Amino acid sequence: MRFAFLLLLALAVPAPAQVPANPAQALKPWSGGATPPLELTDVDGKVHRLADYRGKAVLVNFWATWCAPCREEMPSMEALRVAMQGKPFVVLAVNVGEGERAARGFGEKMSLGFPLLLDRDTSATRAWSARVLPASFVVGPDGRIRYSHFGAIDWASAEVRATIQGVVR
Amino acid sequence: MDRRAFLKSGVAASVAASLPWRSALAASDWHTYEVVTRVELAFPKGVSRVWVPLPMTDDTEWHRSIGTSWSGNAARTQVLSDGKYGASMLYAEWREGPATPQLEVTSQFSTRERTVDPSRQNPDAERLSAADREFFTAPTEYIPTDGIVRKTAQGIVKGSRTDVEKARAIYEWVVENTFRDPKVRGCGWGDIKAMLETGNLGGKCGDLNALFVGLARSVSVPARDIYGLRVAPSVHGYRSLGVGTPNVTRAQHCRAEFFAQGRGWVPVDPADVRKVALEEPPGNLALKDPKVEAARKRLFGNWEMNWLAYNGGHDIALPNSKGPKLPYLMYPNGETGGERLDQLDPDAFKYAMTAREIKA
Numbered sequence: 001m002r003f004a005f006l007l008l009l010a011l012a013v014p015a016p017a018q019v020p021a022n023p024a025q026a027l028k029p030w031s032g033g034a035t036p037p038l039e040l041t042d043v044d045g046k047v048h049r050l051a052d053y054r055g056k057a058v059l060v061n062f063w064a065t066w067c068a069p070c071r072e073e074m075p076s077m078e079a080l081r082v083a084m085q086g087k088p089f090v091v092l093a094v095n096v097g098e099g100e101r102a103a104r105g106f107g108e109k110m111s112l113g114f115p116l117l118l119d120r121d122t123s124a125t126r127a128w129s130a131r132v133l134p135a136s137f138v139v140g141p142d143g144r145i146r147y148s149h150f151g152a153i154d155w156a157s158a159e160v161r162a163t164i165q166g167v168v169r
Numbered sequence: 170m171d172r173r174a175f176l177k178s179g180v181a182a183s184v185a186a187s188l189p190w191r192s193a194l195a196a197s198d199w200h201t202y203e204v205v206t207r208v209e210l211a212f213p214k215g216v217s218r219v220w221v222p223l224p225m226t227d228d229t230e231w232h233r234s235i236g237t238s239w240s241g242n243a244a245r246t247q248v249l250s251d252g253k254y255g256a257s258m259l260y261a262e263w264r265e266g267p268a269t270p271q272l273e274v275t276s277q278f279s280t281r282e283r284t285v286d287p288s289r290q291n292p293d294a295e296r297l298s299a300a301d302r303e304f305f306t307a308p309t310e311y312i313p314t315d316g317i318v319r320k321t322a323q324g325i326v327k328g329s330r331t332d333v334e335k336a337r338a339i340y341e342w343v344v345e346n347t348f349r350d351p352k353v354r355g356c357g358w359g360d361i362k363a364m365l366e367t368g369n370l371g372g373k374c375g376d377l378n379a380l381f382v383g384l385a386r387s388v389s390v391p392a393r394d395i396y397g398l399r400v401a402p403s404v405h406g407y408r409s410l411g412v413g414t415p416n417v418t419r420a421q422h423c424r425a426e427f428f429a430q431g432r433g434w435v436p437v438d439p440a441d442v443r444k445v446a447l448e449e450p451p452g453n454l455a456l457k458d459p460k461v462e463a464a465r466k467r468l469f470g471n472w473e474m475n476w477l478a479y480n481g482g483h484d485i486a487l488p489n490s491k492g493p494k495l496p497y498l499m500y501p502n503g504e505t506g507g508e509r510l511d512q513l514d515p516d517a518f519k520y521a522m523t524a525r526e527i528k529a
Contacts, residue, residue, distance in 0.1 A: 066203060066275060066527075067238035097201070097235045097277065099529065122235055131226065132248050133238040151239075151246070 026153050027138065027163050030145040036127040040094060040117035043104040048092060048117055050139065056088040057167045058139040059155075062119075062130035064096045065106045069152035070134040078112050079156035080164065088141065089168050090114065096133065097122045140167050199279045201235070201527040202400045204417070204477055206501060208241075208520045210270040213263065214506030217270045220487050221501045222396075222479040223248065223257040224278045231283035232478045234276070241272035254482030256498050260489065270505075277527065280474035285435045287333045287470050294433035297391060305391035305428065309483035311358060311496045312379055314387035317365045322384040332390045336427040336435070339384045340469050343439040344456070346370055347377050349447040355513040356421055358496045359394075375497070377440035378425040391428035393481045396499035398422065400524035401475035407464065409448035410441055411475050417524040418515045421499045424472055436472040477524075 038050035038060065050058060061077060063070035074093075081091050091114035095103040103116045119125050128137065138147040146167050153160065204224075210217050224234040239246060243261035250257050263270040285291075297305070308314040325342045326335040350357075350371030357372040359379030364370055370380075378394055385392035399420040403411035412420045424441075426434045445464040446454045454461050485495040487502060492509045495502065500512040501520045510518050 062236075064236060064238070064277070066277060067236070068240045068273075068275070069238055072240075097279075122233070125236065126228065131234055131236050133236045150248070 027147040027149050027160060030137070030148050032129075032145065032148070035139060035143055035145050036124075038092070038094075038117075038124055038128070040119055040124055042115040042117050043100050043107065044115075046115070048115060050092070051143065053090055053092075053139075054143055055141050056090055057141055057164065059089070059091045059164070060128070060137045060139060061091065061093045062096055062125055062128065062133060062135040063093055064098060064133055065102050067133040071106075071110075073134060073152040073155060074110050074112065076154050076156040078110070078114070080161060081114050083156065083161060084164065084168070087165075087168050089164065092117055094119050094124060094130075096125045096130070138164060138167055199233075199281045200401075200474070201277060201279045202477065202524055203275060203277045203527055204398065204400060204522060204524045206272075206274045206520060206522045208261075208270070208272040208274075208501055208503065208518070210263075210503060210505055210510075211517075211519055212505070213266075213270050214508075215265050216507075217263040217503065217505040218487075218489060219243075219259075219261045219270070219272055219501065219503040220249075220490075220498070221259045221261075221272070221274045222498050223259055223274075224276050225395075225478040225480055226255060226257050231281055231472070231474055233279045235278055237274065237276040239272060239274045241270075242268055243270065243272060246272075249488045251480075251482050251485050251488075251498070254480055254485075256480035256482035256485055258487075258498060262489070276477075278477060280476065282474055283436050283472045285432060285470050287337070287429060287432050287435050290431040291433065292431075294431055297428050297430075302391055302428075305393055306386045306389055308383075308386070310494070311360050311362075312383040312386070312483065313362050314383060316362065318362060318383050319387040321365055322387040325384065326388050332427070332429040333432065333435075335388055335390050336385055336392070336429065336437070337469065339381055339388075339390075340437055340439050342384075343377055343381050344442045344465055347372065347380065347439075347443055349373060349377070349440070349443040351447065356423060356499065372440075374423045374438075374440035374444075375499075377443060378423055378438065381425045381427075381437065381439050385427050393426055394423050394483070394497065395426065395481050396421070396423040396479045396497050398477040398479070398499075398522070398524070399475060400477050401526055403473055403475060405467075405473060407445060407449060407460075409444050410464075410473065412524070415523045415525055416521070418520065418522045420522075420524075422476060423497070423499060424476075435470055437470070438468040438472065441468055 094117045107116045132150045136149045137145050140146045244264050245262040247260045249260050261272045326338050329335040329338050347370040353373050356374045357376035359375045361380045361383045382392040382394050399412045399422050424438045442465045446461045485498045502512050503510040
C-alpha cells in the first residue's frame, strides 16, 4: 500500500473554546459508511456489544484522560445521560489506549454513570476512524450512525438534547 | 542485520563491548509518547492561520498513532491532509480580533525499534505495485532525478546489480562525501541539485537524506523521506541521536527509506552518521572512529524509534494559504495578515513543543 494514503481527511470541527454557538449544527449528520462493530470490556469486566443495544440510541464517545477537551465535555455527557433517563438511550465512553486504572480513576473523579469501555490496543478506535479526540458518534436504534462530532461539545444543551431525542424516537 | 551479525561484521569484540548499540535490540517493546505543541501568535494582524503537523496516520510495525486532541481560541479548526502524500495536519484559523491566537495540540503515539536486514529475503515483505514504484521514483520540486543527480548516481552505482547494492553504494557515498553543517538553519531544505552543482555537500538531515532519496530515485530505486521529531534520548548511548530534555521545540529530524524486492521498505539514515561524526564527544570524529563506524553499519537498516513520524510529503501546499509551497511539512507553520511566519524561528513565531514517555 502506498505510504501516502490518498484519503482526504477533512473533519470540520468547532474549536473547543468556542463551542457551541449553535450546537445543533455542530452535530453533523453522518454521511460516512456502515457502522463499525464495537465489542469491548468496561472497567468492571463487563462486555459491551453495540449490537446488544439495538432498539436504543447510543452515544459512542472516544476519549482519553490526557485529552483536555474530553475532560471538559464529560460532565455535560453525564448531564445528558441523567436528562435522558427512562428513555431508550445509552452512553458508551470508549477509552483510547489507556489502562483500567486510569479510566476507572477518571470515572470516579468525574462521578460518571455510564460505562467506561477499554480499547487497550486502539483497534476499535482505528475501526471507527476516531483518531481525533474527543470523537463522538450518535447511533440510532437501527444500529446506523446518524450523527458525528469531532471535538468537545456541550451535550447538555437544549439543542443537542433535541437532536438526540429526535434519534431516540 | 541482527545484533550478532552486526558485532561480527563490524568492530572487534573487545571494542564493541564499549560501543553504543550494545544493548540495541533488547528494546523490542512498544513505547508510548506524548507530544504537546503550544502555539501563541504574539502579534496577530487580521486573519491568522496555523498548520501543525500531526503524527503519521498509517499504522506500521514500528509506529502507531493513538490520538490527537486540541484546545484553544481559534474560530475554526480542521484536521486536513495534503491529499497526495497523506500529510496530516491540524489547521486553525482566527478572525481579526483582539485576542491572542492560542492553540495547544496534544498527540499520543507508540513506537518500537525498527530493524530490517537488507541482506536477507523476507517472504512476508511488503510488495510495491507498479503505480507505487512510479510514485516513489518520481522527482519532486527540490529532488530532481535527471541531469547532475542521475549522472552522479549512475557513477556511484556502477557495478551494482540489485536495488540493495545500489542503495548501499549511495548510502556509503553520502556518508563519505557529505558533512553535517551546523550553520544550516533548521534541517535544511534539501535542494540537492544545487548541492551537487556547487559541490557544497554540507547540510543537515533535510539535505543529506534528501540527497540519498534523490540519488536512489534517479537510478530507479524507490525511496522516500520521512519527516518527524526526536522525542527521547537514544538508548544506544549516542547523545547526538536523541533529546535529553522534554523540550523538543527544535528536535525535528527526517529520515529515509528505500524499497527492495523481498525486503520491503528499508530504513536508513546517512545524515545521522554525519551527525554522530560531528557531535559525539569529543567532536569532529573521523569516519574510522569506532563510534562512527558502528553507527554507519547500524543506520543502514535500522531506525531507533525515539522519534515521531509525521509524514513523507514533498512540495506541500498548505490548505487555505496563498503562500508558497513547502519543501516538506515538519514544523508548525503560520501566517498572519497574509504573511507567512518563520517556521524555523519558534521564539518569534511563537511555538513550543514538549515530549514525554507515557509509562504504564
